[in-house]
Amino acid sequence: HCDAGQIVKVSVAPTDIDIALDWVIRTYEDETAMVGDTIQFNWAGVHNVYIHPSGTCDGMDSIEIGQKSGAFYTFTEDDAGQDIYFACQISGHCAAGQIVKVTVAPAPVIVLDLDWIIKPSYEDETAMVGDTIQFNFAPFHNVYIHPSGSCDQSDSLEIGQTSGTTYTFTENDAGQDIYFACQISGHCDAGQIIKVSVAPTDIDIALDWVIRTYEDETAMVGDTIQFNWAGVHNVYIHPSGTCDGMDSIEIGQKSGAFYTFTEDDAGQDIYFACQITGHCGAGQILKVSVEPTATPAPAPSGGGGGFCFSGNTIVDVLGKGPTSISNLHIGDQVKTNNNKYDTVYSFGHHNPNQVGEFLQITTTNKSVIEMSKDHLLLVSDGRYIPASALTVGYQLVTVDHASAVINKIKTVQRKGLYAPFTMSGTIAIGDDNIIASSFVTLQENQDMVTIFNVPIISAHTMAYLFESLHRMTYHSFGNKEESYSSDGISNWVEEPRNFFMTMLNSPSITYQIAILLPCIGVLALVNLMEVFYSTNGVILLLFLFSIVTAVRRHRQKAIYN
Numbered sequence: 001h002c003d004a005g006q007i008v009k010v011s012v013a014p015t016d017i018d019i020a021l022d023w024v025i026r027t028y029e030d031e032t033a034m035v036g037d038t039i040q041f042n043w044a045g046v047h048n049v050y051i052h053p054s055g056t057c058d059g060m061d062s063i064e065i066g067q068k069s070g071a072f073y074t075f076t077e078d079d080a081g082q083d084i085y086f087a088c089q090i091s092g093h094c095a096a097g098q099i100v101k102v103t104v105a106p107a108p109v110i111v112l113d114l115d116w117i118i119k120p121s122y123e124d125e126t127a128m129v130g131d132t133i134q135f136n137f138a139p140f141h142n143v144y145i146h147p148s149g150s151c152d153q154s155d156s157l158e159i160g161q162t163s164g165t166t167y168t169f170t171e172n173d174a175g176q177d178i179y180f181a182c183q184i185s186g187h188c189d190a191g192q193i194i195k196v197s198v199a200p201t202d203i204d205i206a207l208d209w210v211i212r213t214y215e216d217e218t219a220m221v222g223d224t225i226q227f228n229w230a231g232v233h234n235v236y237i238h239p240s241g242t243c244d245g246m247d248s249i250e251i252g253q254k255s256g257a258f259y260t261f262t263e264d265d266a267g268q269d270i271y272f273a274c275q276i277t278g279h280c281g282a283g284q285i286l287k288v289s290v291e292p293t294a295t296p297a298p299a300p301s302g303g304g305g306g307f308c309f310s311g312n313t314i315v316d317v318l319g320k321g322p323t324s325i326s327n328l329h330i331g332d333q334v335k336t337n338n339n340k341y342d343t344v345y346s347f348g349h350h351n352p353n354q355v356g357e358f359l360q361i362t363t364t365n366k367s368v369i370e371m372s373k374d375h376l377l378l379v380s381d382g383r384y385i386p387a388s389a390l391t392v393g394y395q396l397v398t399v400d401h402a403s404a405v406i407n408k409i410k411t412v413q414r415k416g417l418y419a420p421f422t423m424s425g426t427i428a429i430g431d432d433n434i435i436a437s438s439f440v441t442l443q444e445n446q447d448m449v450t451i452f453n454v455p456i457i458s459a460h461t462m463a464y465l466f467e468s469l470h471r472m473t474y475h476s477f478g479n480k481e482e483s484y485s486s487d488g489i490s491n492w493v494e495e496p497r498n499f500f501m502t503m504l505n506s507p508s509i510t511y512q513i514a515i516l517l518p519c520i521g522v523l524a525l526v527n528l529m530e531v532f533y534s535t536n537g538v539i540l541l542l543f544l545f546s547i548v549t550a551v552r553r554h555r556q557k558a559i560y561n
Helices: 459-466 468-477 491-504 509-560
Strands: 019-022 031-033 038-042 049-051 063-066 071-074 083-087 099-104 110-115 125-127 132-136 143-145 157-160 165-168 177-181 193-198 205-208 217-219 224-228 235-237 249-252 257-260 269-273 285-290 314-317 321-324 333-335 341-363 368-371 375-378 384-386 395-397 403-422 426-429 434-440 448-451 454-458
Touching: 049 071, 063 071, 110 125, 143 165, 157 165, 235 257, 249 257, 314 426, 333 426, 341 434, 341 468, 341 491, 368 434, 375 395, 384 459, 395 434, 403 426, 403 434, 434 459, 448 459, 454 459, 459 468
Parallel strands: 019 038, 031 099, 110 132, 125 193, 205 224, 217 285
Antiparallel strands: 038 071, 049 063, 049 083, 083 099, 132 165, 143 157, 143 177, 177 193, 224 257, 235 249, 235 269, 269 285, 314 321, 314 333, 333 341, 341 368, 341 403, 375 384, 375 434, 395 403, 426 434, 448 454
């Protein structure tokens, strides 16, 4: 009977379905999967599932997955790094949209390959986000993450029960110590636990750690230094400040070793050296001076978190190229919106010696920018919004009108506060040339000037109008010198800002409207005069002269009469 065909295969779906699809006629979004994941197709009516190697509705060399609802497919090593297309071959269904692409992640590259056995102790390891550790063992062992950092199993996370178990370090692990342990009774206590230190994703000092003479480096508390090498090296801290290894502290024995400076390092010189025989004596020692901690600059009175960029900010200066904002001067021309260069006519804030608190924003292109929380940045919908209102996923805009997507935001302290004002009221910052306003919002987290929750005018536009007279003065006299308060705030800015803050903080809506609306009208008129003057300066001067002369003649007539 069996030889005559009386045999049937039943494929039993795994209990852990990773992708479950309602398999109907519609357009599908792309999916992603890992090797070992299972996709299942569920439907009513008449459908089927095939893999289409063509990536289209062309069924050439197609592979049948199933003719009945519940059909499934488990991705294999052969699928790693590939796009797998599933389609229905019932006439017209695929063309009507019943095809889905699943991108299978490449197989992980094993960076740490461990023989996972009971031994007195394991050496600490270091890893990067994206690295994969693999545990190889004969029975009986398993692998768990122990958040306790010890053999205490509280809140432990199972990684695997079989040899070959892997774990890939994620963004959430960055800057953390991850402890892996075996939970078979007595194994962890006998030494089967290992610590892996995962480097932060934002490395401030990255060194090629070789035998040579090194220039001194400087760092801030919270900065991370990483040592990368080929061949045989290691890294130790030498409290002696020389090649004398007395009381040295081991940092790492493998390339990628890193160290994050702490409060205890503030104001100290930290010396890193290689202890392989002869290496330190040949120059492989580095001094890093860690800046003393300081109280961040207080927000200027009236609100907000300051209105400046950190000294780490890079701008594009005409004739110089990428330049630190700390080296920018009044009169320089910097890249602004629309890929043009504008003159820097003032610094709203200029204090090279003050430590301030900034938001550090990293984009998917690895561009890093730092500014005060109230500074305004251009986003994809055309608004200038404060940095404090940004979240991961926001699309900033570059001078080429491309998007720079935010993938990380954190708070940092930096020395130096700079707020250059340009003629256009914008400035391009960072490696991506991201467009920022020269200005800030004076109402926390608000991109609009509001009165009792009613939006009146954008904060960027209002600040730009406020600066019209200042810009006209620069047009007229080209003054490259200006005075600042003890906090480093331009005297051109401080009083108008204080006046405006007083108005915004008034509890009287009548007072706010009585001041703000006429103020906007007057500033708009001054701005029109600025535009006219910048293009027809002589005509405007003659016009103003004629008005003054007419007024004087009118007064003289009145006196004679």
